[in-house]
Amino acid sequence: MTTIAVLPGDGVGPEIVLEATKVLQHVGALFGIPLTFEEGIVGGAAIDRCGTPLPPETWSLCHAADAILFGAVGGPKWDSLPVDRRPERGLLTLRKELGLYANLRPVRLFPPLVDASPLKREIIEEVDLLVLRELTGGLYFGEPKGIGPAPDGKGERAIDTLSYTTQEIERIARIGFQIAAQRRKRLTSVDKVNVLASSQLWRRVVTETATEFPDIELDHMLVDNCSMQLIRNPRRFDVVLTENTFGDILSDEAAMLAGSIGMLPSASLGDGPGLYEPIHGSAPDIAGQDKANPLAAILSAAMLMRYSLHHESAAAAIEAAVSRVLEAGYRTPDIWQPGPAVLVGTAQVGDLIVESIAKG
Numbered sequence: 001m002t003t004i005a006v007l008p009g010d011g012v013g014p015e016i017v018l019e020a021t022k023v024l025q026h027v028g029a030l031f032g033i034p035l036t037f038e039e040g041i042v043g044g045a046a047i048d049r050c051g052t053p054l055p056p057e058t059w060s061l062c063h064a065a066d067a068i069l070f071g072a073v074g075g076p077k078w079d080s081l082p083v084d085r086r087p088e089r090g091l092l093t094l095r096k097e098l099g100l101y102a103n104l105r106p107v108r109l110f111p112p113l114v115d116a117s118p119l120k121r122e123i124i125e126e127v128d129l130l131v132l133r134e135l136t137g138g139l140y141f142g143e144p145k146g147i148g149p150a151p152d153g154k155g156e157r158a159i160d161t162l163s164y165t166t167q168e169i170e171r172i173a174r175i176g177f178q179i180a181a182q183r184r185k186r187l188t189s190v191d192k193v194n195v196l197a198s199s200q201l202w203r204r205v206v207t208e209t210a211t212e213f214p215d216i217e218l219d220h221m222l223v224d225n226c227s228m229q230l231i232r233n234p235r236r237f238d239v240v241l242t243e244n245t246f247g248d249i250l251s252d253e254a255a256m257l258a259g260s261i262g263m264l265p266s267a268s269l270g271d272g273p274g275l276y277e278p279i280h281g282s283a284p285d286i287a288g289q290d291k292a293n294p295l296a297a298i299l300s301a302a303m304l305m306r307y308s309l310h311h312e313s314a315a316a317a318i319e320a321a322v323s324r325v326l327e328a329g330y331r332t333p334d335i336w337q338p339g340p341a342v343l344v345g346t347a348q349v350g351d352l353i354v355e356s357i358a359k360g
């Protein structure tokens with residue numbers, strides 16, 4: 001029996017995770033994969049219930065599970081809390097403590113969505129890239145970190161630290177080269193080498209690691225240029241390897257190549273059980289209105305099948321159903337435009353995907 005820890009979280013998290021769970025249950029039954037689902041609380045929901053964003057029971061559940069399906073955390077209700085006690089800390093701790101250092105964020109344009117993006121068709125057609133974001137180091141975790149008195153005694157000083165070791169860079173670079181080897185064999189390492197010491201080490205270690213992968217074409221790009229090239233010529237990219245914060249920002253930008261942030265799934269892999277979540281946040285502006293696009297969560301469920309359960313045909317069945325439902329013209333508001341497309345809600349999308357998988 002495979003145990004999946006289900007952590008819906010806050011905002012639209014519960015709505016989209018419900019649909020992804022529905023799809024996993026269906027695919028599990030269809031392919032004879034015995035799955036059990038165990039739900040845990042995390043983020044703001046957990047702060048409200050027990051005063052901490054990652055209660056010990058949720059940690060134990062995740063630690064013992066075969067894979068984790070995650071929604072999103074955060075929202076205005078908890079915005080005034082200090083950063084180390086906010087809902088997002090629950091997710092950051094989970095990633096760090098489970099050793100999930102490799103965050104795979106595929107950016108693929110489903111052809112029926114070519115007009116959903118504000119970008120020109122000729123720029124985004126056939127976009128298929130993957131942002132590989134280092135997830136347990138960099139600016140989000142470096143010490144010292146915090147707010148204290150300013151050294152001159154006038155007001156305060158805030159510090160964040162961007163730190164990486166050779167070993168941390170090497171292990172994520174290896175994953176990047178391995179993924180590139182299964183794709184179009186091109187890896188772009190993104191840094192800020194002209195300003196940051198951490199980027200100097202990053203570039204040197206990535207270049208050294210490249211010697212183990214002679215078939216992969218490596219190039220380096222400054223992060224500011226990369227943010228421009230992603231819009232100017234996104235097809236030039238295959239695998240984009242980068243630091244934690246850079247990857248967070250670049251992948252939200254890249255989401256528009258796929259039409260909406262509601263289309264981008266992710267897998268966080270490393271030492272512990274894989275964690276699968278859409279790249280978007282809790283979208284409090286549309287929470288509880290049946291408006292959220294659940295496809296990023298459903299595509300994350302496909303990644304769960306692929307990377308944690310090693311069940312490629314189940315993953316492919318989910319992805320093919322997403323294509324068919326989009327081809328049939330069904331759209332949540334984020335990807336809908338006036339015309340023949342049918343406007344549908346979150347729950348209906350989940351039902352349509354299940355129906356489409358059943359029909360094959």
Ligand code: NAD
Binds near residue numbers: 071072075281294
């Ligand atoms: P967001 O990603 O939640 O929303 C940004 C915009 O995208 C909003 O207009 C929202 O309506 C839209 N959107 C997001 N997901 C969508 C979906 N599935 N379908 C349709 N539209 C969608 O980012 P934000 O507004 O900056 O952050 C809201 C909260 O989420 C904050 O508390 C933030 O800290 C948190 N957050 C959590 C995560 C996470 O849990 N992994 C990631 C990012 C932000």
